[in-house]
Amino acid sequence: MRRQTLKRPQVLLAAMTxxxxxxxxxxxxxxxxxxxxxxxPAVLTWHQLxxxxxxxxxxxxxxxxxxxxxxxxxxGTTTTAAPSGYGPADxxxxxxxxxxxxxxxxIAVIDAYDDPRAESDLATYRKQxxxxxxxxxxxCFKKVNSSGQTSPLPSAASANQGAEDSLDLDLVSAIxxxxxxxFVEASGGTMSAMGAAVNRxxxxxxxxVSNSYIFKESSSDPTYDRQYYNHAGVAVVAxxxxxxxxxxxxxxxxxxxVTSVGGTSLVRASNARGWNETVWNSKASEGTGSGCSxxxxxPSWQTDSGCSKRMTADVAAVADxxxxxxxxxxxxASGWGAYGGTSAATxxxxxxxxxxxxxxxxxxxxxxxxxxxxxxxxxxxGNNGTCSPAYFCTAEHGYDGPxxxxxPNGTAAFHS
Numbered sequence: 001m002r003r004q005t006l007k008r009p010q011v012l013l014a015a016m017t018x019x020x021x022x023x024x025x026x027x028x029x030x031x032x033x034x035x036x037x038x039x040x041p042a043v044l045t046w047h048q049l050x051x052x053x054x055x056x057x058x059x060x061x062x063x064x065x066x067x068x069x070x071x072x073x074x075x076g077t078t079t080t081a082a083p084s085g086y087g088p089a090d091x092x093x094x095x096x097x098x099x100x101x102x103x104x105x106x107i108a109v110i111d112a113y114d115d116p117r118a119e120s121d122l123a124t125y126r127k128q129x130x131x132x133x134x135x136x137x138x139x140c141f142k143k144v145n146s147s148g149q150t151s152p153l154p155s156a157a158s159a160n161q162g163a164e165d166s167l168d169l170d171l172v173s174a175i176x177x178x179x180x181x182x183f184v185e186a187s188g189g190t191m192s193a194m195g196a197a198v199n200r201x202x203x204x205x206x207x208x209v210s211n212s213y214i215f216k217e218s219s220s221d222p223t224y225d226r227q228y229y230n231h232a233g234v235a236v237v238a239x240x241x242x243x244x245x246x247x248x249x250x251x252x253x254x255x256x257x258v259t260s261v262g263g264t265s266l267v268r269a270s271n272a273r274g275w276n277e278t279v280w281n282s283k284a285s286e287g288t289g290s291g292c293s294x295x296x297x298x299p300s301w302q303t304d305s306g307c308s309k310r311m312t313a314d315v316a317a318v319a320d321x322x323x324x325x326x327x328x329x330x331x332x333a334s335g336w337g338a339y340g341g342t343s344a345a346t347x348x349x350x351x352x353x354x355x356x357x358x359x360x361x362x363x364x365x366x367x368x369x370x371x372x373x374x375x376x377x378x379x380x381x382g383n384n385g386t387c388s389p390a391y392f393c394t395a396e397h398g399y400d401g402p403x404x405x406x407x408p409n410g411t412a413a414f415h416s
Contacts, residue, residue, distance in 0.1 A: 046321040046340070048286060049160040052243050053250070055218040058112065058189040060164040061239045061343035062212075063286070063321040068338035085326030085338035086266070086318065088129045088174035091348065094266055094275045094318070095175075095377075095408040101355035102176025107208040108201030109172060109347065110194065112186045113157035115165040117331040118143060122181075124335075125170045125328040131177045143183040146196040148204055154187045159332035166329035167339050168212050168347045174325075175351025182206050191215065195228030202231045207358050210350035211238040211258070212343035214250040214289075221251050221295050230257045235353040235365035235414075237261060239342030240313045241289030244281065245385030245393040245401070249291040253312050256299040259366040260312040261349045262403050263288035263319025263342045264379055279382030279395050279402040280320040280340070287384040288319055288342060290393060290401030301367040304399050306389035315369050315413075316379065316403035317345035349408070356411035363416055369405050372413040373398070376406030 045066040053059030068084040092099055115121075119141055126134060134140035145153055157165065165183075172181060182204060186197040194213060201209050209231075229236055229252050237259045241250040253260040262279075269276035281287035292307035304311055318325060321340030328336055359365045369376060379395050384402045387393035391400045399405055408414070 044322060048242060048341075049163055052247055053215050055216045056190065058194055058213040058215050060160060060212065061214055061242045061341045061346070062160070062164050062167060062339060063242060063341040064163060065321050065324055065338040065340070068336070083128070083326040083336035083338070085324050087326050088131065088177065091174050091318065091325070095348075095352065096410045097175060097352065097355055097408065100178050102179030102351065105176065105208065105354040105358070106180040106182055106206045107172045107176060107210060107350055107354050108182040108184055108204075108206035109168045109210050110184050110186065110197045110201060110213070111161065111165050111168060112189045112194065112213070113155055113161050114153040114185050115157050115162050115331055117162070118165050118169060118183060121166050121328050121330055122169045122173065125166070126173055128328070129174070131173055134173065134181055140180050141183070142181070143185065144200070144204070146184065146186055146193065146200050148200050154185050157331070162331035162333060163327070163329050163337075163339065164212060164343060167325075167327050167343050168210055170327050171325060171344055171347035172210060172351045175348050176354040179351070179354045189213070191224055195224060198228050198236065202234055207234050208350050208354045209234060209236045210347045211236065211252060212346045214239060214241050214253060217249045217251045217254050217293060217295060219295050221254065222297075224251070225255050225257055229255045233359050233361045233363055235259060235350065235359055237346055237350045237353065239346040242287070242341045243285055243289060244287040245290055245387055246284070247289060249293050249312055250289055253289070254293040254296050254310050256296055256310050257364060257366065259349060260314045260404065261342055261345045262290060262313030262316035262401075263345045264316050264403060264407060265320035265323055265382070266318040267323050273377070277377060277379050277407055279379065279384050281382060281384045282320065282322070288313070288316070288402050290384060292392060299364070299367065301370045304391065306391065311401060313401065313404040314366060315349060315376065315405055316407050317348040319345045352408045352411060353414045356414035360416040365414070368416055369413045371416070373405045375409055375412035377409045378406045379403040
């Protein structure tokens with residue numbers, strides 16, 4: 001996407017809502033006895049890697065933690081040697097997913113520009129967590145341009161985009177460790193470039209396509225649907241954005257042919273599930289996106305009454321950097337880090353679709369969760385702004401904008 005200027009870091013304790021502070025306190029209390037040598041720091045900071053996008057140029061949905069070496073219990077790291085941030089075992093536990101999911105499937109990851117260290121960085125991540133090797137040599141990993149060729153590849157990405165690439169590749173690996181990965185690098189961050197990469201992924205056989213980029217929605221979006229995102233029998237997934245409800249609706253998340261993914265704050269808990277989730281909302285201009293599209297028609301399977309057009313999101317997953325995921329990125333970066341944003345949630349959901357199996361021929365997989373809403377974790381606390389009707393930005397029982405129908409509880413909600 002665009003070469004962005006980094007924003008000023010945001011401070012955790014000044015930014016979090018009272019509800020989030022309470023959840024964090026519970027998580028820290030529950031972990032204190034297990035991590036006596038790693039007291040919580042006074043301050044944890046992070047920053048958004050990209051500015052909000054325009055209607056013509058895509059942006060990333062990535063938030064990077066500045067000081068992940070501060071081993072706060074909020075990260076819930078399961079091994080003393082592991083980097084800060086949730087790893088595969090944590091996410092598989094939180095969402096009741098198999099440790100060997102994705103066998104026989106191919107997940108496409110769509111990003112802009114070339115990351116020359118994508119494969120080697122992915123190898124470091126997978127080795128750290130004991131995941132099977134996924135390389136060009138063993139046929140598991142393939143990196144191509146929008147023409148489906150291994151060369152020439154696009155121009156090199158900025159440091160920000162390298163983080164996006166690693167986040168996407170690491171998280172689909174965490175959720176679907178046995179799946180093959182097709183990494184399609186678009187020539188730039190325009191709609192035509194990103195859309196061409198999506199089309200190429202489908203023609204190369206991917207049944208699951210992860211899109212962690214976002215545009216501001218526009219009146220041209222229904223046309224883009226027909227050109228790039230209407231792929232029957234393919235689970236096309238996109239994040240709802242990282243700038244809270246007040247920013248508005250993003251695309252392709254708002255496409256009725258795409259599963260729109262919101263973000264949550266995922267923390268350990270003493271309940272039966274072992275985890276708790278609330279709407280991700282760090283501050284006024286940072287948190288999961290949601291809203292009622294101004295341009296996209298409402299799909300028949302979406303039945304909320306307050307929005308006459310397409311509503312986002314459909315489902316949600318981990319996105320809060322205060323409880324972020326571990327990622328390895330050495331391309332113009334220092335290696336291990338902790339990240340958040342709906343660019344974390346998006347590959348999680350793409351991986352869950354792959355765990356669930358090949359979508360039914362001719363179907364729209366975005367509709368699947370609506371037929372199996374009882375197989376999701378209903379998120380009922382938190383908000384991402386102020387709105388009317390309230391469910392546009394406030395978690396409720398059943399459907400709401402920030403988290404859709406909820407988060408994965410196994411794979412049952414992600415197949416027909």
